[in-house]
Structures are given as C-alpha cells and as structure tokens.
Amino acid sequence: MSTRRLLIAACGFWLVLWLPPARSALESDMALHMALQMPLLIVLGVLLAAAARHDEPRWLASADWLGIPGIVAVVLGTSFWMLPLALDQAIADFRFDLVKFLTLPILVGMPLGLSWRRMPPLGRAFIWANFIPKLGAVGGLYLGAPTRLCAYYRIDQQELAGWTLIAVAIALGITWFIAAFIGWTPSCAQQASRHSAEGAGRQRAFGGASAA
Amino acid sequence: MTMAVTAGRTGRTAISPRAAVLAYLAVAGVVFLLMMLLGLTMRLAQAQWIDVPPNFFYVVMTMHGAGMVGIAGLSSAAVMWHFVRRHDPVSTAVFLTNLVFFLIGAVLILGAGFIGGFGAAWTFLFPLPAHSGGLWSVNAAASYLIGLIFIGVGFLLLHLDIARGILSKYHGLGAALGVKQAFGLAPAEAGPPPAVTASTMALIANILGIVVGAAVLVISLVNLYVPSFTFNTLAAKNLIYYFGHTFINVTIYMAVIAVYEILPVYSHRKWKTNWAFYLAWVLSTVFVLTVYTHHLLMDFAMPTWTLVAGQVISWLSGLPVLLVTAFGTLTVVYRSGLRWNPAAALVFLGVAGWAIGVIPAIADGTIAVNSVMHNTQWVPGHFHTYLLLGMVAMVLGFMTYLTNPQPRYGFAWLGYWLYLVGGVIFVIAFLLAGAASVPRRYAVHVAQWLPYDRIGSIGAALAIAGVLILVVRFFVGMRTAVLAEDPIG
Numbered sequence: 001m002s003t004r005r006l007l008i009a010a011c012g013f014w015l016v017l018w019l020p021p022a023r024s025a026l027e028s029d030m031a032l033h034m035a036l037q038m039p040l041l042i043v044l045g046v047l048l049a050a051a052a053r054h055d056e057p058r059w060l061a062s063a064d065w066l067g068i069p070g071i072v073a074v075v076l077g078t079s080f081w082m083l084p085l086a087l088d089q090a091i092a093d094f095r096f097d098l099v100k101f102l103t104l105p106i107l108v109g110m111p112l113g114l115s116w117r118r119m120p121p122l123g124r125a126f127i128w129a130n131f132i133p134k135l136g137a138v139g140g141l142y143l144g145a146p147t148r149l150c151a152y153y154r155i156d157q158q159e160l161a162g163w164t165l166i167a168v169a170i171a172l173g174i175t176w177f178i179a180a181f182i183g184w185t186p187s188c189a190q191q192a193s194r195h196s197a198e199g200a201g202r203q204r205a206f207g208g209a210s211a212a
Numbered sequence: 213m214t215m216a217v218t219a220g221r222t223g224r225t226a227i228s229p230r231a232a233v234l235a236y237l238a239v240a241g242v243v244f245l246l247m248m249l250l251g252l253t254m255r256l257a258q259a260q261w262i263d264v265p266p267n268f269f270y271v272v273m274t275m276h277g278a279g280m281v282g283i284a285g286l287s288s289a290a291v292m293w294h295f296v297r298r299h300d301p302v303s304t305a306v307f308l309t310n311l312v313f314f315l316i317g318a319v320l321i322l323g324a325g326f327i328g329g330f331g332a333a334w335t336f337l338f339p340l341p342a343h344s345g346g347l348w349s350v351n352a353a354a355s356y357l358i359g360l361i362f363i364g365v366g367f368l369l370l371h372l373d374i375a376r377g378i379l380s381k382y383h384g385l386g387a388a389l390g391v392k393q394a395f396g397l398a399p400a401e402a403g404p405p406p407a408v409t410a411s412t413m414a415l416i417a418n419i420l421g422i423v424v425g426a427a428v429l430v431i432s433l434v435n436l437y438v439p440s441f442t443f444n445t446l447a448a449k450n451l452i453y454y455f456g457h458t459f460i461n462v463t464i465y466m467a468v469i470a471v472y473e474i475l476p477v478y479s480h481r482k483w484k485t486n487w488a489f490y491l492a493w494v495l496s497t498v499f500v501l502t503v504y505t506h507h508l509l510m511d512f513a514m515p516t517w518t519l520v521a522g523q524v525i526s527w528l529s530g531l532p533v534l535l536v537t538a539f540g541t542l543t544v545v546y547r548s549g550l551r552w553n554p555a556a557a558l559v560f561l562g563v564a565g566w567a568i569g570v571i572p573a574i575a576d577g578t579i580a581v582n583s584v585m586h587n588t589q590w591v592p593g594h595f596h597t598y599l600l601l602g603m604v605a606m607v608l609g610f611m612t613y614l615t616n617p618q619p620r621y622g623f624a625w626l627g628y629w630l631y632l633v634g635g636v637i638f639v640i641a642f643l644l645a646g647a648a649s650v651p652r653r654y655a656v657h658v659a660q661w662l663p664y665d666r667i668g669s670i671g672a673a674l675a676i677a678g679v680l681i682l683v684v685r686f687f688v689g690m691r692t693a694v695l696a697e698d699p700i701g
Contacts, residue, residue, distance in 0.1 A: 121379075122306065125372040129419065133426035140431050144443040173423065177416075180375065183384025 006051040010105075013044050018101055027091055030153040030161035035168055038081055038104060045109010056114060070115025071127060077108035078131075082138050084149035091152045132173050139165030229304045231694050233294045236311060237611050238690065240287035241683035243279060243318075244604065248679060250276040252672045258657045259665035267347055269655035270331030277334030278321050278356075281460050282363055284599065286314055287607040288466035289370060292414060294610075295407040295473050300377035306369055313366025320359030328352020333653075335456055336360070338428070338448035342436050350436050357433050364422045364429070367459075371415040371422075378412060388412040389497065390490030400486045406472040409490065413497045414466045417458050420501060425455025446513055450504075457504040464530075464566060464598065465496070467606035468537055471559045474613050475541060478556040479548035483540060492532035499529040509582040519579060526577025530570050538567050554624035554682075558609030561632060562602050569598025572643060587653075589664070590646025597639045600675070601632075608682050615689030627681030634674025641668030 016022055017040060026037035064070050080086055081100065089096040116124065142162030148155050179185075227235070250272050257264035264272070293307055324330040329348040332340040341353035375385070382388040382404065389412045392398035403409075428451035431443050472483045505522030508514050541563045550556060572594035575581050585591070608631070612624060645664035650657070657665055 121376045122303070122369070122373050125376065126369060129368055129372060129423055130426075133423050133430070136424075136427040137430040140427065140443055141434060141441060144431070144435075144441050146440040146442070169427075173420070177420070180379065181385045181416075183379065183382070183387065 003051045003054065006047060010044055010047045010051065013047070014041075014101070014105065017041065017044075023097075027097075030087070030150065030157040031164040033087060033090075034082070034161055035164045038100075041101060041104035042078075042109040042112065045105030045111075046113040047109075048105060049110045049113020052110070053114065061114075061118075064111075064115055064118060066120060066123065067115035067118035068123070070111035071119060071123070073111045074108050074115070075127075075130075077103060079134075081108075088150050088152055128172075128176055132169050132176070135165050135172070136169035139163065139169065226304065227308060228694075229294075229297060229307075230696075232304050232308050232311075233290050234614065234690055234694060235308075236286060236290035237607075237614070237686065239311065239315070240283055240290065240607065241611065241686055243283040244287070245676065245680060245683055247276055247279040247283060248672070248676045250279070252669065252676060255665055255669040255672050257655065259662055259669045260657070261666070261669065264655070266655035267329070267331065270333075270347075271325045271329055273653065274331045274333050274356075275322065275325040278325075278360075279318070280599075281334055281456070281463075282314065282318065282321075284463040284603055285363075285367060285459060286311070288463040288603060289367070291470045291607060291610050292407070292411050292466040293370070293374070294614075295469050296374060296377070296411040299405050299408050300374070300381050302377040303373050306373040310366035310370040313362050313369070317359040317362030317366070320355045320362065324348075324352045324356035324359065328355060330356045332356075335452060336432065337452060338432050338443060338445055339435055339439075341432060342439055353436055354433060357429050357436070361426065361429050364425055367418060368422045371419050374411055375415050375419070378408060378415075382408070385412050385416060389416075389494055390485075391494055393485075393487055394490035394494045396487055400490065403485055403490055406483055406485060406489070407469045409485075409493050410465055410469050410472070413493050413500070414462045416497055417462050417465075417500045421455045421458035421462075424451050425459075428452055428455065446508075446511060449508060449511065453504045453507040457507055458500060460599075461500055461503075464603045464606075465500070465533065467562065467603045467610075468533070468566075470606045470610040470613070471537060471541060471563055474559050474609060475544050475550075475556060477613075478553065479544050479550040481544045481548050483544060489536045489540070492536040496529065496533040499525050499532075503529040506577045506582070509577075509579050510586055523577055523579050527574055530566075530573075534567055534570060538563055553612075554621050554628045555609050555613035557628055558605050558612060560609075561628075562604075562606035562609060565601025565605055565635075566598045566603070569594055569596075569602055569639075572597065584649075585646060587651055588646040589642045589650045589652045592652055593639055593642030593646050596642060601635045601639065604679075605631075608679070611686045612682065615686050615693040624682060624685050627678045627685065629678070630674050631678025631682065634671045634676070634678055637671025638668055638675055639671075641665075641671055 017026070017037065023037075026032045081104065086100075090100045091097070119127070139162045142149065142158050142165065145158065148158060150158065153161070253262070253264060253272055254269060254276065256262045257269055289310070293302065296302060328351065330341075330344075330352040331347060332344070332353070336357065341357065342350070344353065378385065378388045386392075388404050388408050390403045390409050393400045393403035404412075428443075428448055431441075431448070434441050435443065476483045503522065503525040505514065505518045506526040507522075509519055509522060541560065545560065572590060576585055576590060576594055641664050645661065645668070646652075648661075648664070650661045650664055
C-alpha cells in the first residue's frame with residue numbers, strides 16, 4: 001500500500017474510532033476499553049509509523065539509539081493508560097479522551113513502529129518478557145482490588161477486565177513461546193534483523209556477542 | 213586477582229569470557245561457603261550446641277534458602293554459559309550484567325534478613341511477607357522481594373541472550389532441543405551438541421518461570437504497601453512454586469553440562485548422543501514445567517487431578533535425563549583407562565548424588581507418603597542429596613577443572629573426601645531424622661531429636677571443611693586459570 005493510502009486509511013480508522021457509536025460502545029465496558037480500543041489506537045500509530053518511516057528525519061533516527069528512547073516512551077505510555085484514574089478521566093472528560101486518542105497513536109504506536117525495528121533482538125525479547133507479566137500482574141490487581149477502582153465501571157466489569165488482561169497475557173506468552181520454538185519470525189522482524197545486522201557495531205555496544 | 217582485560221574492537225576495555233566465568237565461580241565459592249556456614253549454624257542450634265534465638269533462626273533459614281537457591285542458579289549458569297558459548301554466539305556483557313544484578317539483589321536480600329529481620333522463608337509465600345507479627349517491617353519484606361526481582365531480571369536477560377544466540381544458529385528452540393532427532397525425523401548425528409540441548413531446556417523453563425514469578429512478586433509488593441489489595445492465596449502459591457521449583461530444578465540441568473563436557477576430556481571418549489538422549493531432554497522439558505504441583509500435595513483445596521498429575525509427573529520428571537546421563541556417564545568411564553582426578557571424580561559424584569537423591573524425592577512425591585513425610589526432615593534430606601552431592605559437586609568439579617589442569621591433586625583429594633564423607637553423613641542424618649518424623653523448620657528440638665542433629669552437624673562441618681579446601685584451591689589457581697586454555701581444545 002502506498003504511503004498516501006496508508007495515511008488516509010489510518011486517519012479514517014482514527015475517525016471511526018473517535019465517532020460516538022464506536023467510542024461509546026468500546027468505552028462502555030472496561031475490558032473492551034483496555035483490551036480492544038487502546039490496542040486499536042496503538043495499531044493505528046504503528047500504521048502511521050509505516051507511512052512515515054521513509055520521511056523520518058535522520059536526527060530522530062540517530063537520537064533513537066537502539067530504539068531505547070522510543071520503547072521507553074511506549075512503556076511509559078502504556079503504563080499510564082493502564083491506570084484506573086486515566087480510564088476514568090477519559091470517560092469523564094472528552095478532552096482527556098482526545099488526549100488518549102492522540103497520545104496512544106503518536107506517543108505509543110508510532111514509537112513502537114519506528115523503534116522496535118532498531119532494537120536488538122535481546123532488547124525486543126526483554127520487552128516482551130516484561131510486558132507479559134505486567135499485563136498479568138495488572139489483571140491480578142484488578143481482580144484482587146477490594147473496591148471499584150474506576151468510578152465509571154462496575155465491580156463485575158472490573159473483574160472481567162482483570163480476567164481479560166490475564167487471558168491476553170497467557171495468549172501472548174503461549175504465542176511467543178510457540179514462535180520461538182518453531183522458529184517463526186514475522187517478515188517485518190526479519191527485515192528489522194537485517195537492519196540490526198547492518199548496525200552490528202551498535203549491537204556490540206549492547207553486549208558484544210562472541211562464539212569461541 | 214588479575215582480571216584478563218582485553219581491548220575490544222571498539223577500543224573499549226572488556227573482561228574476557230574466561231575471566232567472567234571465573235568471576236562467577238569466585239562469587240559462587242564464597243557464597244557457597246557462607247551459606248553452608250549459615251546451614252551449619254542452624255544444625256548446631258538444633259543440636260543445642262550453640263544458642264540461637266528462634267527469631268534469628270528463621271532469618272538464618274530464610275537467608276540460607278534464598279542464598280543457596282540464588283548461588284545454585286548463578287554457578288550452574290556459569291557452567292552452562294562457558295560450554296554453550298563454544299557453539300553459539302552469546303554476549304559476555306550480558307553475562308556480566310547478570311552477575312551485577314545478582315550482587316545487587318543479594319545485597320538487598322541480605323539487608324532484608326540481617327538488618328530488617330525478614331524471616332518468611334525463601335519461598336515468601338503470599339501473604340506471609342505482609343504478616344510479620346512485628347518481627348520485620350514492610351520495608352524489609354519489600355527489600356527481599358525487590359532483591360528477588362533484581363536476580364530474576366538478571367537471569368531473564370542471560371537466558372534471553374542465550375536464546376538469541378541459539379536461535380541465530382538453529383532457527384527454533386525445538387531444533388536446538390533436538391525434537392526431530394528425538395522422534396526419529398532427523399539423524400541423531402546431525403543433532404545439536406549436548407550443551408546446546410541442555411541450555412535450551414534450561415532457558416525455556418527459566419524464562420517461563422521468571423515471567424510468572426515477576427507477576428506474583430509485583431502483586432506481593434503491592435499487597436505489602438496496600439494490604440487491602442489481596443490475591444487468591446492458592447493461586448499465588450501455585451505461581452510462586454511454578455517459579456521457585458522451576459528455578460532450583462533447572463540448576464541441575466544446567467550443571468549437568470559439566471558432566472557431558474568434562475568427563476570425555478579425561479576418559480578420551482566422546483559423549484555420544486542418540487535419539488534417546490534427545491527424547492529424554494524433550495520429555496524432561498515438559499515435566500519440569502508441569503511437576504511443581506508436588507509442592508502442593510497437602511493443599512486440600514487444589515483440584516484432585518492436579519495433585520494426581522503432580523504425583524505421576526514427580527515419578528517421571530527427573531528420570532529421562534538422569535537415566536541417559538547416568539548410562540552415558542558409565543559408558544564414557546567404563547574401561548576407558550580414565551586416570552581419576554578430583555575434577556572427574558567430582559562430576560562423577562555429581563551424577564551419583566543426583567541419582568541417589570532422586571529416590572527419596574520420588575518417595576516424597578507420592579501423595580500417601582507426602583501426607584506423612586512432607587513436614588519432616590525427609591524433605592531437606594532428599595533435596596540436600598541431589599543439590600549438595602549432585603549439583604554442587606558438578607560445580608566444584610567445574611571449578612577444579614578450570615583452575616588446575618596440572619596433575620598435582622593431593623590437597624584437592626583431601627577436600628574431595630572430606631566433602632564426600634561429610635556430605636553423606638549430613639544427608640543421611642536428615643533422612644533418618646525424617647524417617648523418625650523429626651519435623652523440619654523447627655528452631656528448637658526436643659531431646660529425642662538431638663542425636664540426628666549432632667551427627668548432621670558433624671557431617672556438615674566436615675563437608676564445609678572439604679568445600680573450603682576446594683574453594684581455596686580454586687582461588688590459588690585462578691591467577692593462572694584466567695589466561696590458560698581450556699583442557700578441551
């Protein structure tokens with residue numbers, strides 16, 4: 001798909017998610033809000049990154065050393081939007097919701113799309129290995145909370161969200177394991193590996209690999 | 213100590229892989245000795261030969277358990293890394309990062325115990341860390357849990373890096389484990405070397421275990437500071453043992469690489485792999501990941517099928533790899549003309565200690581036996597057999613192998629025999645006490661139990677003297693070992 005078409009598709013996708021029918025439906029339930037709407041917004045950002053990749057300023061690519069700054073932004077962004085207070089504010093105030101609709105694609109999805117490819121395989125694996133238990137722990141905390149954590153969601157919705165996050169964590173863990181076991185690598189990751197191979201010097205700085 | 217410092221291609225200085233392995237082993241030697249002294253302190257207190265306040269006994273017990281589990285992991289990781297890097301590209305920087313994380317974690321854990329008084333046992337079973345009865349503070353418990361997280365993060369990085377190295381060559385963990393060879397889909401001769409197969413099993417089990425452990429550690433931490441956040445205690449126990457059992461169990465599978473690599477050097481026979489070898493490792497990978505429920509045989513609320521599975525898998529778990537390893541060891545050694553030296557003897561002893569220790573372990577993994585024996589000294593009896601006389605023997609063999617290729621072994625033989633005789637007395641005292649229903653984890657013992665404690669204390673003291681000799685010998689040999697070539701080419 002051309003860059004222009006990709007950009008139009010991403011903007012259209014964003015608009016559909018923002019318009020009341022989809023937005024109200026996805027934000028009416030805590031599990032849908034956390035496990036569907038937010039990931040969709042992040043995917044949207046990844047699409048934008050694919051469109052913007054060729055026009056990425058050289059200074060930005062250089063500053064994003066091994067993809068670490070970008071991935072730190074992703075971790076901070078996703079952590080923030082897992083907080084109950086952030087979910088509540090997004091429902092209470094449409095301006096705050098707009099912030100979510102802008103930050104998740106731009107400050108999470110785009111850095112993910114751009115920085116992931118720059119990150120060495122060890123870094124990527126480490127991020128996965130941290131993200132999966134984080135999802136599980138947050139899900140467990142939603143289940144273990146003595147009261148409602150969000151003013152806008154019922155306790156049963158909170159429980160469902162907790163189980164959903166745990167299920168997503170298990171599904172991601174199993175998928176990751178199977179992929180490593182059979183040696184499946186997505187084509188974009190193969191491309192990324194070639195990129196990292198080109199920057200072998202940089203990788204060595206991350207931990208010079210050597211065989212005897 | 214002189215560290216071998218080499219200039220990297222980037223112009224920065226870097227510690228050589230061999231020096232890094234020796235650094236691991238130096239830390240391991242010191243920590244093993246310190247933790248053994250803590251163990252001896254407990255036995256002497258139970259024997260009523262020294263006076264240790266009960267509160268402090270549980271601090272010592274917690275530190276001994278956590279320290280031993282951690283150092284077992286660290287030392288066996290050194291064995292694994294040393295040999296796997298002959299076959300796959302792995303990072304020395306990541307290897308050293310693990311050591312740094314381990315040391316930070318160890319400081320936090322020791323601080324939690326000896327400064328903060330944390331004594332909830334190394335298993336930190338939820339919600340005990342938050343219910344100290346005034347014996348330790350929330351901060352002390354948090355320090356312990358954060359220390360574990362540091363150690364877990366270090367090991368996670370190390371295993372992920374080894375996985376990266378293995379995947380770059382084998383393009384799949386299944387291929388590196390030898391799945392095709394196990395099921396006759398590819399010739400065994402084309403299979404991965406034993407060190408790669410064992411490392412693959414270890415990294416699969418430990419990565420999954422650490423990921424699960426991280427989740428329950430975070431939940432426990434939140435519970436410490438916000439006690440109203442609770443979690444299902446049985447679920448937490450499952451998660452903790454999934455992580456804890458896997459971690460300590462895998463130490464043996466990492467250390468056993470020393471047997472595959474060191475014995476052939478001295479016997480001049482190659483360690484042959486065949487379909488049975490690969491099948492054993494594939495099966496043990498599955499069993500290690502599913503056997504942990506044998507720690508919950510006394511939890512009546514567990515679904516019955518999980519306990520039955522725990523029993524059956526316990527019977528099977530260690531056997532495949534143990535059988536192929538024990539058989540392989542005998543075939544490598546038998547009529548090979550091997551001239552015994554302490555390094556070969558220690559790794560050989562390691563296989564024997566593992567094989568013998570599995571027998572009381574299998575007995576304890578049987579529900580009918582477990583309901584009687586689980587809270588007795590039978591349990592420390594069986595795990596000390598295959599850890600002290602199995603895993604630790606393999607690591608000591610590796611330390612001896614690396615630091616003295618010269619045949620001047622008199623001092624080391626003395627250490628070997630003290631360690632062996634003392635270790636055997638020590639574990640038999642535990643097992644006999646367990647058979648007599650002496651409870652474990654009691655700070656104060658009644659008069660009828662004292663003979664077991666006193667014999668066990670004598671055995672422990674002898675074993676420590678033996679290990680001290682072997683460790684001192686290791687430190688003496690380190691200077692030359694840093695720059696030496698391996699006995700294997």
